Amino acid sequence: MCGANERSSEAELIRAAQRGDSDAFEQLVRTHDHAVLRMAFNLLHSEEDARDVYQEVFLRVYRNLPKFRFECSFKTWLYRIVSNLCLDQLRKRKVRKEESSSFDTDGGEIDRFQFVPEQRADVDPQRQMLSVEVNTRVQEVLSQLTARERLVFEMRHFQGMRLRAIGESLSVTEEAAKNCLFRATQKMRSALGDFV
Secondary structure (H helix, E strand, C coil): CHHHHHHHHHHHHHHHHHCCCHHHHHHHHHHHHHHHHHHHHHHHCCHHHHHHHHHHHHHHHHHHHHHCCCCCCHHHHHHHHHHHHHHHHHHHHHHHHHHCCCCCCCCCCCCHHHHCCCCCCCCCHHHHHHHHHHHHHHHHHHHHCCHHHHHHHHHHHHCCCCHHHHHHHHCCCHHHHHHHHHHHHHHHHHHCCCCC
8 A cells, every 4th residue: 555655646746747846856856866876887887877877867857757648657667768878878888899999998897896895794704705706707797798688687686677667668578578588597597607
């Protein structure tokens, strides 16, 4: 019942924002801003690119909110915008990388999470080392997935979205999202075989 109340209050916020209520729009942004930024960062692994996408997402939401017709959930619509912008960004990177392949710039990205210390005091150093190694391997595999596979994997495993919502966000069928997730998971399992 609480979920229904949250949805109805969000619908009220959306309708108010559609009528030009800037406070309602700000509240919508505050409700979803962390999830949008986290998703963009997890997909792009660049704080700067994630912030650029974040700004563009809410700019597009602002421009297109009057056209939102409640045919899907606001979150699904929002994630569709995020995923499309992240896919565009990943495609641009690929083009730039191909164009600059004659330059050796050591384009490896730094995973800043591997440097964040574990909060528990009883952490076994061997376990910490294994955790860093697994994380490094996961990041390597994620970087080898296609942009769509990476996006689906992120939405399912890091954002906790259901396959139907993922399909709606990507404008594909639930079955297509499921197949994409299966391929990504198989690649991940294959690469992490000795850790699993």
